[in-house]
Amino acid sequence: MDELLLIPGPTPVPAPVREAGSRPMTNHRSEAFARVLRTVLEGVRELYRTRQPVIPYASSGTGVLEAAVVNTLSPGDRVLTLSCGAFGNRFSRIARAYGAEVTHVEVEWGTGVPPELLEEHLKKADYRAVLVTHNETSTGVQNDLSALAGARGDRPALLLVDAVSSLGAIPLEMDAWGLDVVVTASQKALGCPPGVSFLAASERAWEAHRTARMPRYYWDMGMVQDALRQPLTQTPFTPAVSVFYSLEASLELIRQEGYEAVWERHRLLSEAVRAGVRALGLRPVADERWASWTVTAVWLPEGVSAEALVGRVRERYGVVLAGGQGRLEGRAFRIGHLGYVRPQDILRCMEALGAVLRELGVAVEPQAGLEAARRVFGARAAQAV
Amino acid sequence: MDELLLIPGPTPVPAPVREAGSRPMTNHRSEAFARVLRTVLEGVRELYRTRQPVIPYASSGTGVLEAAVVNTLSPGDRVLTLSCGAFGNRFSRIARAYGAEVTHVEVEWGTGVPPELLEEHLKKADYRAVLVTHNETSTGVQNDLSALAGARGDRPALLLVDAVSSLGAIPLEMDAWGLDVVVTASQKALGCPPGVSFLAASERAWEAHRTARMPRYYWDMGMVQDALRQPLTQTPFTPAVSVFYSLEASLELIRQEGYEAVWERHRLLSEAVRAGVRALGLRPVADERWASWTVTAVWLPEGVSAEALVGRVRERYGVVLAGGQGRLEGRAFRIGHLGYVRPQDILRCMEALGAVLRELGVAVEPQAGLEAARRVFGARAAQAV
Numbered sequence: 001m002d003e004l005l006l007i008p009g010p011t012p013v014p015a016p017v018r019e020a021g022s023r024p025m026t027n028h029r030s031e032a033f034a035r036v037l038r039t040v041l042e043g044v045r046e047l048y049r050t051r052q053p054v055i056p057y058a059s060s061g062t063g064v065l066e067a068a069v070v071n072t073l074s075p076g077d078r079v080l081t082l083s084c085g086a087f088g089n090r091f092s093r094i095a096r097a098y099g100a101e102v103t104h105v106e107v108e109w110g111t112g113v114p115p116e117l118l119e120e121h122l123k124k125a126d127y128r129a130v131l132v133t134h135n136e137t138s139t140g141v142q143n144d145l146s147a148l149a150g151a152r153g154d155r156p157a158l159l160l161v162d163a164v165s166s167l168g169a170i171p172l173e174m175d176a177w178g179l180d181v182v183v184t185a186s187q188k189a190l191g192c193p194p195g196v197s198f199l200a201a202s203e204r205a206w207e208a209h210r211t212a213r214m215p216r217y218y219w220d221m222g223m224v225q226d227a228l229r230q231p232l233t234q235t236p237f238t239p240a241v242s243v244f245y246s247l248e249a250s251l252e253l254i255r256q257e258g259y260e261a262v263w264e265r266h267r268l269l270s271e272a273v274r275a276g277v278r279a280l281g282l283r284p285v286a287d288e289r290w291a292s293w294t295v296t297a298v299w300l301p302e303g304v305s306a307e308a309l310v311g312r313v314r315e316r317y318g319v320v321l322a323g324g325q326g327r328l329e330g331r332a333f334r335i336g337h338l339g340y341v342r343p344q345d346i347l348r349c350m351e352a353l354g355a356v357l358r359e360l361g362v363a364v365e366p367q368a369g370l371e372a373a374r375r376v377f378g379a380r381a382a383q384a385v
Numbered sequence: 386m387d388e389l390l391l392i393p394g395p396t397p398v399p400a401p402v403r404e405a406g407s408r409p410m411t412n413h414r415s416e417a418f419a420r421v422l423r424t425v426l427e428g429v430r431e432l433y434r435t436r437q438p439v440i441p442y443a444s445s446g447t448g449v450l451e452a453a454v455v456n457t458l459s460p461g462d463r464v465l466t467l468s469c470g471a472f473g474n475r476f477s478r479i480a481r482a483y484g485a486e487v488t489h490v491e492v493e494w495g496t497g498v499p500p501e502l503l504e505e506h507l508k509k510a511d512y513r514a515v516l517v518t519h520n521e522t523s524t525g526v527q528n529d530l531s532a533l534a535g536a537r538g539d540r541p542a543l544l545l546v547d548a549v550s551s552l553g554a555i556p557l558e559m560d561a562w563g564l565d566v567v568v569t570a571s572q573k574a575l576g577c578p579p580g581v582s583f584l585a586a587s588e589r590a591w592e593a594h595r596t597a598r599m600p601r602y603y604w605d606m607g608m609v610q611d612a613l614r615q616p617l618t619q620t621p622f623t624p625a626v627s628v629f630y631s632l633e634a635s636l637e638l639i640r641q642e643g644y645e646a647v648w649e650r651h652r653l654l655s656e657a658v659r660a661g662v663r664a665l666g667l668r669p670v671a672d673e674r675w676a677s678w679t680v681t682a683v684w685l686p687e688g689v690s691a692e693a694l695v696g697r698v699r700e701r702y703g704v705v706l707a708g709g710q711g712r713l714e715g716r717a718f719r720i721g722h723l724g725y726v727r728p729q730d731i732l733r734c735m736e737a738l739g740a741v742l743r744e745l746g747v748a749v750e751p752q753a754g755l756e757a758a759r760r761v762f763g764a765r766a767a768q769a770v
Contacts, residue, residue, distance in 0.1 A: 005410055010626055013410040021627060022407035025390055025398045025578060027705050058580055060443045062622040063603045097602040187623060193410060195443055195580035195625035215600065217482040218448045237447040238572060240580035240625060241395055242406060320412050 001318040006349055008137045008165055008295040008322060010187040010194050011339030013246065017191060020249035021242040028241055034233040036248050041228070043251035044190075047167060047259065048182060048200050050174035055199045055224045058240045061164035061185035064197035066094050067219035068160045068181045069131075072205050074213040075099030077128040080121055080157070082113040082148075084290075086138035086326035091131045091162055098214045103127070109327065110297075112136075112143045112290035115151035122155055129158040129180075135166035138325040140297035140334065141290045142170060149177040158205055164188055164197075168254065169266040169294045169338055180205040186243050189262075189294070191250045191339040195240035266293040269337040269346055272376040276350040277335075279372035280357060281364050285332050294338035297328060301362050306333050308360055317352030343377045386703040391734055393522045393550055393680040393707060395572040395579050396724030398631065402577060405634035406627040413626055419618040421633050426613070428636035429575075432552060432644065433567060433585050435559035440584045440609045443625045446549035446570035449582035451479050452604035453545045453566040454516075457590050459598035460484030462513040465506055465542070467498040467533075469675075471523035471711035476516045476547055483599045488512070494712065495682075497521075497528045497675035500536035507540055514543040514565075520551035523710040525682035525719065526675045527555060534562040543590055549573055549582075553639065554651040554679045554723055565590040571628050574647075574679070576635045576724040580625035651678040654722040654731055657761040661735040662720075664757035665742060665749050670717050679723035682713060686747050691718050693745055702737030728762045 005012045013021075026033050041054045048054060057064055069091075073079065079100040081092040084107050092104045105121060107113055113132065122130075130152060135142045145161065152159050158180040163172055167182065168189030174182050180202045187194035199221060201209065209222060217223075218237070227236040254262055270293045274284055277298050285297035300306060306323040310333055313319050324332035335349060350369035358366045390397045398406075411418050426439045433439060442449055454476075458464065464485040466477040469492050477489045490506060492498055498517065506512075515537060520527045530546065537544050543565040548557055552567065553574030559567050565587045572579035584606060586594065594607060602608075603622070612621040639647055655678045659669055662683050670682035685691060691708040695718055698704050709717035720734060735754035743751045 003409065003411070005412065007412050010410045010413060010623065018407040018409070018627075021578075022403040024388065024403070025395045025572075026388070027390065027392050027707070028395060028579075029707075030705070058443065058445045058448065059603070060622040060624070063443065063448075066603045094602045098600045185623075187410075187626075193406075193625065193627035194413075194623045195628060215483045217479045218444070218451045237445040238395065238570075238579045239445070240578065240628070241572075242403075242578035242627065243580060243625070320415070322412070322414075 004319045004345055004348055006319060006321055006336050006341065006345065008334055008336035008338055011191055011336065012341065013191055013193060014253070014340050017246045017250045017253070021193060021246035023245050025241060028239055029232065029234050031232065033241070036244050037233050037235070037239070040244055040247045040251060043255065044198050045200070048174045049172065049176065050200050052174070052200045052202060053225060053228065055221045056235060056239060057197045057199070057219070058195060058237065059197045060194055061183070061197055062090065064183040064185065064199050065091055065162055067199050067221065068183050069095050069100070070098055070212070070214040070216040070219050071201065071221045072158055072160065072181060072208040072212050073098070073100055073129060074211070076101060078103070078125065079129050079131060080127045081105065081131040082118060084112055084133065084139060084141050084143070085109055085136035087136055087162060088133045091133065095131060109139045110141065110285045111287055112141045113148060115144065115147040118148055118151040122152065122157060127157045129160055131160050133162040134172065135170060135292050135294055137165045137295055138297070138328060140284065140286045140292040140295045142166070142292040145172060146177050149179060158208060165294050165338060169262065171263055174200060178202070186247060189339050190247060192246040193243050195243040196247065266337065268376065268380055269341055269343070270294070270296060272343065272346050272373040273335055273337055275376050276346065276369035276373035279368040280354055281362070285328065295334055295336050297324065297332045297334045299332050301357065304360050304362060306330055309333055309356060312356045312359065313352045316356065317348070319349050319352045346373050389704045389730055389733060391704060391706055391721050391726065391730065393719055393721035393723055396576055396721065397726065398576055398578060399638070399725050402631045402635045402638070406578060406631035408630050410626060413624055414617065414619050416617065418626070421629050422618050422620070422624070425629055425632045425636060428640065429583050430585070433559045434557065434561065435585050437559070437585045437587060438610060438613065440606045441620060441624060442582045442584070442604070443580060443622065444582045445579055446568070446582055447475065449568040449570065449584050450476055450547055452584050452606065453568050454480050454485070455483055455597070455599040455601040455604050456586070456606045457543055457545065457566060457593040457597050458483070458485055458514060461486060463511065464488070464514050464516060465512045466490065466516040467503060469497055469518065469524060469526050469528070470494055470521035472521055472547060473518045476518065480516060494524045495526065495670045496672055497526045498533060500529065500532040503533055503536040507537065507542060512542045514545055516545050518547040519557065520555060520677050520679055522550045522680055523682070523713060525669065525671045525677040525680045527551070527677040530557060531562050534564060543593060550679050550723060554647065556648055559585060563587070571632060574724050575632060577631040578628050580628040581632065651722065653761065653765055654726055654728070655679070655681060657728065657731050657758040658720055658722055660761050661731065661754035661758035664753040665739055666747070670713065680719055680721050682709065682717045682719045684717050686742065689745050689747060691715055694718055694741060697741045697744065698737045701741065702733070704734050704737045731758050
């Protein structure tokens with residue numbers, strides 16, 4: 001039985017993307033690899049909707065959150081973190097670890113950050129930076145990043161954005177919205193193995209970099225930019241070559257599908273997932289206003305453990321879901337619909353979920369989720385006619 | 386024409402190791418992946434010759450050099466760096482970036498660090514740590530790490546070792562020699578794609594970690610160790626899954642060949658390379674006493690540029706060599722004989738090198754290098770009879 005990976009990352013890597021990653025190893029300081037590097041960085045830059053250069057690192061998403069902080073801030077800087085879950089909290093902890101004076105504002109898990117809340121805090125104090133999670137993977141909450149950027153307005157506070165589980169899947173306009181640092185990673189919407197992460201910085205953020213005094217070496221975006229600008233495009237430290245091969249192949253697939261079409265697919269998948277779980281008598285953690293396009297956290301039904309539900313769905317139907325994270329551990333489970341996920345994958349997931357809930361003794365019509373999800377996709381197909 | 390990659394890393398990745406890396410993506414927090422993680426960390430631990438746990442990161446080798454520093458030191462700590470090239474200098478710069486008081490001792494490029502030099506410096510002042518490069522990739526110099534550890538003796542200074550281009554290929558006994566932190570990466574002797582790096586720390590280094598005050602989050606080895614110790618072995622942040630698949634396959638190949646046999650192969654390859662280049666009238670950068678088992682830097686002959694030599698050897702013969710690094714740029718070229726490199730690869734390299742030197746107008750018997758290298762391997766084969 002083929003495993004269907006529906007966790008919020010790593011996401012499924014299609015066969016051609018995996019095969020690209022298995023090409024023979026090469027010299028990372030060669031014209032051949034420079035071409036791969038340029039193609040990938042240019043492709044990612046298009047997804048960022050920015051004119052700024054994209055800076056790559058060999059790291060996971062958490063590494064590049066650290067890069068966002070240490071490249072722009074100094075110890076003692078006042079920082080406002082707007083958190084709606086585990087990843088927002090992590091962003092805060094990183095800033096604190098490097099000596100920022102962090103004001104940590106955490107909204108109820110399941111809701112996003114109202115732009116008014118940001119405005120209110122910015123009126124009360126001057127901050128050097130605002131840290132925000134575009135899409136909170138632990139709760140399945142999607143912030144209105146455009147509105148948050150609007151609430152920041154022309155204040156000097158830098159807007160540092162964790163776009164790890166959003167960029168490529170959810171609309172994000174780095175330049176048009178005035179975002180200052182945006183970071184993401186290879187194993188989410190980009191549908192590649194983990195190991196490469198990306199950062200882009202606005203003019204203001206590059207300006208901040210020149211005076212920022214948090215210690216940095218590996219994360220120094222200036223050093224990366226200098227290496228990229230050499231006649232032979234390269235990175236200062238050895239890049240994750242095989243993941244770059246995969247990225248080149250995957251970005252081409254994404255370009256072929258069309259950036260806006262990819263966004264719309266994610267929106268539709270998320271709508272179908274929510275319709276499906278509701279039809280199975282379950283309740284998403286996120287308020288509908290904040291429902292994420294890439295991950296849906298769902299409260300566990302009374303008397304059903306995450307182990308039993310997630311375990312059975314995997315063993316019996318080959319569908320891999322995630323448990324709850326942080327304070328939702330043991331209380332919720334999560335469905336990732338991010339990257340190379342198609343309507344038929346969601347249908348298979350809903351069928352498995354309905355069957356397992358019934359097996360576990362939940363009074364439910366096992367096909368109800370499947371049918372509700374199918375109606376969402378069907379309505380869309382009908383519209384398209 | 387198949388490319389033969391003879392740079393000091395990334396090293397050639399054999400087909401079965403590449404294929405392992407292209408397996409479908411999986412949940413990194415699952416029993417199936419926990420088994421991969423445990424197998425890899427156990428295999429790497431055997432190469433380290435240590436009873437300490439091995440800590441993995443998603444990063445290049447430079448990242449894990451940073452991890453060695455920030456996990457054990459505090460700003461203001463007195464640190465002695467013994468450098469014999471570009472990577473020793475980098476280790477120093479990292480310690481300085483995080484506020485260590487660095488005494489930087491740099492020996493002439495082409496020589497290693499005499500143990501007496503370390504002893505002399507340790508008599509003059511108290512240091513919190515000594516930073517040393519086991520094998521200096523820029524010059525092809527191999528330090529006598531066992532003797533350096535002996536010179537440190539029972540002084541309290543921690544010995545932090547860059548073993549990126551040595552571990553697995555050159556004897557290293559972490560526990561027996563009393564090394565405190567040893568770091569390495571996936572793309573060197575381990576013969577895998579870049580993207581994963583490793584650190585192991587002695588009891589003393591773990592003790593130091595508890596009070597070390599350099600800021601850290603992504604590199605915090607305590608956080609990694611806590612995650613590894615959970616009932617479901619995992620990493621705190623998403624690991625480079627595909628590289629772990631490759632590592633599992635590669636470590637099995639290395640185990641099958643035999644750890645000591647792998648060391649001996651590297652020693653023999655390096656002997657053949659030096660005999661070959663000398664027979665072609667060239668001179669290695671490293672004194673014979675310090676000659677590296679994994680990389681040989683060679684002075685360029687009068688009137689021949691690195692571009693011409695390295696470029697032609699690649700274009701005409703498919704053999705990929707590296708240019709000079711740091712202050713050897715334009716003055717030397719480098720032959721990597723690290724990881725999955727076999728005697729026939731060295732013979733192909735020597736044949737190409739001889740032919741290209743002749744083409745470039747150097748007065749040389751083109752087959753002399755090939756024959757000299759063959760004699761080294763032949764003598765060994767004869768001994769084995």
